[in-house]
Amino acid sequence: MRRRLGEGTSSEEGAIERAILAVSDWRGREACYEPVPGGISNPNWRVEVAGAPHRFFVKIPGEGTEMFIDRKTANEAGRKAHASGVGARIFHFFPDTGVEISEFVEGLRTSTNADFLDPVVRLNALRALKAFNDCPRLSQQKTTFDMIDEHFQQALVLGGQFPSDFGWLNARYREARQALEASGLDLAPCMNDTLAGNFLLHADRRVMLVDFEYASTNDRAAELALWFVEMCFSPEIEAELIEEYYGRVDEVVLARVSLFKALVDLKWSTWAMVQNRCSRLDFDFFKYGFWKHMRARFMMSDPRWSMWLKAV
Structure with a gap:
C-alpha cells in the first residue's frame, strides 16, 4: 500500500518513516513510500521524494539479521559493484541503524x-x-x-x-x-x-x-x-x-x-x-x-x- 510520509500506522511503516526523516536532504519535502515485495531477510521500500530526479530503494534491516549480516561490508560491496559497472548507485548509509538507500533502477x-x-x-x-x-x-x-x-x-x-x-x-x-x-x-x-x-x-x-x-x-x-x-x-x-x-x-x-x-x-x-x-x-x-x-x-x-x- 502506498502511503505519504506521516500516514504510517504499523511498526514497519514507522521504521521506513524514521529512515526517510533521517536523510537531511529530504527534510521538509513531501515523500511517499510503498513496499517492494520479494526479500526474505529485510523489509524493502520504494520511496519518492518531491523534487528528486528519481525514486529510491530503501532497505530496512530485518529483525535478527545482525546475527549474520555485516551491514558495513554489504555497503562496501555495493559501492564496489557500482564502481565496476554492475551495481546500483548508493546514496546514503547509516551505520548505526544499517539502513541503506540506493537508486531505484528504472526500466529493469x-x-x-x-x-x-x-x-x-x-x-x-x-x-x-x-x-x-x-x-x-x-x-x-x-x-x-x-x-x-x-x-x-x-x-x-x-x-x-x-x-x-x-x-x-x-x-x-x-x-x-x-x-x-x-x-x-x-x-x-x-x-x-x-x-x-x-x-x-x-x-x-x-x-x-x-x-x-x-x-x-x-x-x-x-x-x-x-x-x-x-x-x-x-x-x-x-x-x-x-x-x-x-x-x-x-x-x-x-x-x-x-x-x-x-x-x-x-x-x-x-x-x-x-x-x-x-x-x-x-x-x-x-x-x-x-x-x-x-x-x-x-x-x-x-x-x-x-x-x-x-x-x-
Missing part, C-alpha cells in the same frame, strides 16, 4: 530462473558476477566454512531444528573443508547470495547485480557453486560457464565447485533454521531449509564424492 526487471535458459542472459550474468569478483577484496573475510560454523552455533543457541542425520552431514562437511583448505582458497569479493532475484535484466539482456548483504571475501568456486545450484544448470552448461570464467575446465575446478555445491546448501539450510526461530517475515523458512538439506545430502551421497575430495 527482476530475473527468474527461466531467464537463465537464455545463453545470452547466462553469459551476461556470469560476466557481471566476475566483474564484481575481480574487485579488490572486501574488508571482511568470511568463508563458507565460517558461515556454516556460525549458523551451527546460532541454531544451537536458539533451539533451531537439525535433521536427524546431522552427524553424517557434519562429517561430510568436515572432510570437504579439510580437502579444500589444504588445497588453498581462491579468495575474492563474493555476493554469496546468487538467487535469480538478485540479477536485474535490461531490455537488451544486460545484467545488473543487487543485494550484497551476505557479501564477503570468500572462495570464487563457492560463488559459482551457489549460482549453479540456484539455477539448476545442466553439467554441460556449468562446464561452459566455468570455461568462460576461469579460461579452462579441468577436474580440479569441477571438483572444487562440486564440493562447494554441497557446502553452500548446508550453509543456507542451517541459516533457514536460524531464521525460522527469529524472523517475523511471512516466509516458510523451515520448508526452505528442509529443501536445502535435501540438496546437500544429494551431493554428499554422490558416488564421485571421494573422487572430488582427492581431486582438489
Whole structure:
C-alpha cells in the first residue's frame, strides 16, 4: 500500500518513516513510500521524494539479521559493484541503524530462473558476477566454512531444528573443508547470495547485480557453486560457464565447485533454521531449509564424492 510520509500506522511503516526523516536532504519535502515485495531477510521500500530526479530503494534491516549480516561490508560491496559497472548507485548509509538507500533502477526487471535458459542472459550474468569478483577484496573475510560454523552455533543457541542425520552431514562437511583448505582458497569479493532475484535484466539482456548483504571475501568456486545450484544448470552448461570464467575446465575446478555445491546448501539450510526461530517475515523458512538439506545430502551421497575430495 502506498502511503505519504506521516500516514504510517504499523511498526514497519514507522521504521521506513524514521529512515526517510533521517536523510537531511529530504527534510521538509513531501515523500511517499510503498513496499517492494520479494526479500526474505529485510523489509524493502520504494520511496519518492518531491523534487528528486528519481525514486529510491530503501532497505530496512530485518529483525535478527545482525546475527549474520555485516551491514558495513554489504555497503562496501555495493559501492564496489557500482564502481565496476554492475551495481546500483548508493546514496546514503547509516551505520548505526544499517539502513541503506540506493537508486531505484528504472526500466529493469527482476530475473527468474527461466531467464537463465537464455545463453545470452547466462553469459551476461556470469560476466557481471566476475566483474564484481575481480574487485579488490572486501574488508571482511568470511568463508563458507565460517558461515556454516556460525549458523551451527546460532541454531544451537536458539533451539533451531537439525535433521536427524546431522552427524553424517557434519562429517561430510568436515572432510570437504579439510580437502579444500589444504588445497588453498581462491579468495575474492563474493555476493554469496546468487538467487535469480538478485540479477536485474535490461531490455537488451544486460545484467545488473543487487543485494550484497551476505557479501564477503570468500572462495570464487563457492560463488559459482551457489549460482549453479540456484539455477539448476545442466553439467554441460556449468562446464561452459566455468570455461568462460576461469579460461579452462579441468577436474580440479569441477571438483572444487562440486564440493562447494554441497557446502553452500548446508550453509543456507542451517541459516533457514536460524531464521525460522527469529524472523517475523511471512516466509516458510523451515520448508526452505528442509529443501536445502535435501540438496546437500544429494551431493554428499554422490558416488564421485571421494573422487572430488582427492581431486582438489
